[in-house]
Every structure is written in structure tokens, then in C-alpha cells.
Amino acid sequence: MYKQTIGKAIDIVGIGLHSGIPVNMKLIPAKSETQGVVFIRTDKNIKIPVNFENVVDTKLATVVGREGAIVSTIEHLLSALTAFGIDNITIEIDNDEVPIMDGSSAPFCMVLEEAGIVEQKSKKEILVVKQTVEIEDNGRFVRVSPSDENIFDFEIKFDHPAIKRQKYSFKYSVENYIDEISRARTFGFTRELNYLKSIGKGKGADLNNVIGLDDKRVLNSEGLRFKDEFVRHKILDAIGDMSFIQKAFLGRYESFAGSHHLNHLLTKKLLADPKNYEILQA
Ligand SMILES: [Zn+2]
Numbered sequence: 001m002y003k004q005t006i007g008k009a010i011d012i013v014g015i016g017l018h019s020g021i022p023v024n025m026k027l028i029p030a031k032s033e034t035q036g037v038v039f040i041r042t043d044k045n046i047k048i049p050v051n052f053e054n055v056v057d058t059k060l061a062t063v064v065g066r067e068g069a070i071v072s073t074i075e076h077l078l079s080a081l082t083a084f085g086i087d088n089i090t091i092e093i094d095n096d097e098v099p100i101m102d103g104s105s106a107p108f109c110m111v112l113e114e115a116g117i118v119e120q121k122s123k124k125e126i127l128v129v130k131q132t133v134e135i136e137d138n139g140r141f142v143r144v145s146p147s148d149e150n151i152f153d154f155e156i157k158f159d160h161p162a163i164k165r166q167k168y169s170f171k172y173s174v175e176n177y178i179d180e181i182s183r184a185r186t187f188g189f190t191r192e193l194n195y196l197k198s199i200g201k202g203k204g205a206d207l208n209n210v211i212g213l214d215d216k217r218v219l220n221s222e223g224l225r226f227k228d229e230f231v232r233h234k235i236l237d238a239i240g241d242m243s244f245i246q247k248a249f250l251g252r253y254e255s256f257a258g259s260h261h262l263n264h265l266l267t268k269k270l271l272a273d274p275k276n277y278e279i280l281q282a
Contacts, residue, residue: 001124001248001282003087005030007116012107014099017073017186017210018061018196020203023095027115030088033122036246037081040092041069050078052244052268058260060201062241072097075260076186079240080108083177084117085248087124103185103209105236109178123281129251133276135265140257142238142266147252152235155256160189162218166231172239181239183225184232187211190219238263245271247279 012025030038037050046069048054057063061073077098081089083105101107134143150172157165170180188202188210196202211229212219226232234255241263242249255262270276 002119003033003122003124004085004117004119005088006086006112007118010111010115012099012101012111014101015204016095016097017100017103017204018201019072019095019097021095021097023093023097023099025094025099026092027111028090028092029115029118030090030120032088033120035088035090037078037086037088037243038090039064039071039074040090041071041094042092043094044069050074050244051246052271055244055264058264060196062260062264070096073100074098075237075240076101076103076105077108077240078243079236080105080112080182082239082243083172083174083182084109084112085124085174086112086117087248088120100186100204100209103211104183104233105240106178106182109182125247126250126280126282127245127247128278128280129249129270129276130278131276133266133270135262135269137262140255140259140262142253142255142258142262144251144253144266144270147250149252150250151252152238153252153254154231154234154238154258156231156234157257158230160213161216162213163230166228168228168231168235170232170235177239181232181236184229184236185209185211185225186233187213187230190214234258242267248282 006029009028039048048064048066054064056065062075063072129144129146132145152170155167207220244267
């Protein structure tokens with residue numbers, strides 16, 4: 001297996017979930033075989049490689065930044081790039097936030113399919129988990145452990161009649177990702193949205209890009225894409241968050257009620273001790 005980039009440049013236009021502002025983004029094949037995923041804020045001429053050093057926030061969304069420039073809400077795009085096995089890519093963007101599209105990663109998957117995937121010359125590096133690493137926080141946890149297959153097991157529990165307890169076990173392949181995970185949308189509660197709007201966030205959020213929930217039901221007239229769409233979306237997020245290891249991943253990921261923040265701590269802890277993993281060239 002060799003490292004991969006995309007076959008041709010593609011433009012994407014949309015609005016930011018939090019800013020509500022129109023954004024132009026361009027995915028460009030990488031010439032380098034070692035650069036990883038790199039954002040370029042074209043309006044400020046600042047490069048922001050996606051790595052731990054450049055993470056500036058993981059609370060509402062995953063945000064990277066450098067020299068005063070940020071790119072926010074990168075997790076769904078990263079999830080699609082990771083699922084397609086893209087190692088190196090340049091992403092030009094003219095504003096603070098990756099377009100939210102329909103709240104899932106399916107539009108990014110369609111763009112990647114259109115651009116095509118191209119092999120580079122150097123061998124792909126795979127991080128193989130060698131011992132269990134866990135982050136626990138008040139009954140929530142995220143964990144990686146050794147496995148011959150790439151598995152993502154997620155469970156969530158919400159005191160809400162449309163969600164309740166949902167559990168999903170996902171066995172990774174690009175095809176499975178497209179079928180089972182990519183279409184699952186992000187979700188939010190009306191009371192949270194009211195709060196977000198009061199602090200100047202969530203300005204672009206509407207029922208075209210988020211599953212909205214009041215205290216009793218789903219507000220979107222078209223309903224859900226899967227009855228367990230909520231937990232599938234948590235797996236979509238986790239796959240994007242794991243991309244910060246900057247290698248292909250081989251292991252089992254498990255979580256109960258995990259979050260971007262816990263995933264961020266998990267990937268850091270995993271890489272902090274070389275006994276936790278081995279890097280193989282496939
Ligand atoms: Zn998400």
C-alpha cells in the first residue's frame with residue numbers, strides 16, 4: 001500500500017455552521033509525500049498543517065490554528081479524508097470554517113470520488129495499536145486496543161425519546177463507511193441552539209444541515225436517515241478525530257458517550273508512549 005492524494009483539484013462552496021458565512025474551499029492534490037493534511041487560509045496567506053501542535057479548540061468543534069488564523073469544524077472533512085485513506089492533501093479556504101454541507105460527510109465523499117484517489121511513491125505508514133489506552137471521565141470513556149481489524153464500537157445514552165440508548169459496531173472499509181456512516185448527520189437540541197445563538201455561534205445551523213430535536217421529537221420534516229443516525233454520526237466524528245495520529249490506524253476503538261475532547265486526549269495519550277503502538281510500512 002502506498003500513500004495517497006487526490007487526482008485533481010475540486011472546489012466546494014457552502015456556509016459555516018457557527019459563522020453562517022459563505023465559504024469557498026478548494027481541495028488540491030499534494031505534491032509532497034510527507035506534508036499530511038494542510039489548510040491554507042488564502043485570505044491571510046497562512047498555512048495550518050493538521051497536527052496536535054495546531055489544535056486550538058475541541059469543545060464545540062475541532063479547530064486548528066496558527067499565527068492568529070484558524071480553521072474550525074474540520075472534523076467531518078477529516079473523517080471523509082481518513083476513510084478514503086488520503087495521506088497528503090492541500091485545502092485552500094477563504095474563511096474561518098469548513099462548510100457544514102448537509103451536516104454529514106457524504107458531500108465530501110462524493111467530491112473525493114469525483115476527484116479520484118492517486119497513489120504516491122512512498123509506502124503508507126500504519127499505526128498498529130499494541131496495548132490498550134483509555135481516557136475515562138465520569139462514566140464516559142474512549143479506548144483503543146489491539147485488533148487485526150479496524151473496528152469502531154460506539155454507545156450513547158440520552159434521556160430523549162428519539163435517541164435513548166444506541167449502540168453501533170462499525171467494521172471499517174471505504175465501502176462500509178460510505179454505506180453505513182457517511183450519511184449520518186450532526187444533531188443538536190433546540191435549547192442548545194438557543195444558547196449557541198446567544199453567544200454568537202450556530203448562526204448557520206438550520207434543519208438542512210443538522211438534525212434538530214426539541215424535548216420530545218426530531219424536528220426535520222424528512223425524519224431520520226437511519227433510526228440510529230445519532231450514534232453513527234458519533235462514529236463519523238471519531239474517525240475524523242483519530243486522523244490526528246497522522247497515520248493509517250489499525251486497532252479497535254470503543255467509546256461510551258465520547259466526545260471530540262476525549263478523542264483528542266486519547267490520541268495524545270496513545271502517541272505519548274512508544275510501547276502503545278508500532279509503526280509498520282504496508
Ligand atoms: Zn460531527
